[in-house]
Amino acid sequence: MESRVKARRGLAIFFAVLVAGSAYFEHKVLVLGGLIERHLGLIYALMWWVTVSSVVARLIVRESPRDISFRWGGWAGTRAVLVATALPLVVGFIAYGMAWSIGLAHFVGPQLSRDSVGVHFGGTPVAQFCKFLMGYIFAWLRLSSGSIWPCIWAHGVWNAVIQGPFDMSTRGDSVWVGESGTLTVIVVIAFALVLYRVWPLKAKIADAERTR
16 A cells, blocks of 8 residues: 555656646747747757656655666567557558548658648647557556566657658648547557457556565
């Protein structure tokens, strides 16, 4: 029970620091206006603030870093990396393939052009729900492997695959595809449900609580 109270306190501190810092950086970007490229310092600070918030929370609650492992994790680590690699491929081929085939988005073939990238809706409720689901998938990768490498790999391969060939093969704005498109979210939901049903994490979470 004590470990759960400590975990809840850590999460409360994490979210408090995260929300306060993120609100500040986003406010500065909005006030300054103009292209995002002119405020890369603020954008990078916003992106890294999640890490800063996590470190601050751990320091305040004096949480041991023993659960942060850079080891590969044997077969469990390999399986997690394979799942991380499959995620953007499954999402891309199903969501984008469906949108292209029934005319919800226009396929043009890979092009290195800003105009050919599908629209993103980073601040909408649909986008936030997608991020929540991705959080579950990343947690699954971390807890099932015992290593943070699968999460690092997942972030990189998602950006490389979705923002790369799939977005660059889609011309014009579309609410259906892109990182936060409706079809993208639906496929991510299905992917998360498969992980939840096929490889549940209850035992892994219990193990993690015993090591705190």
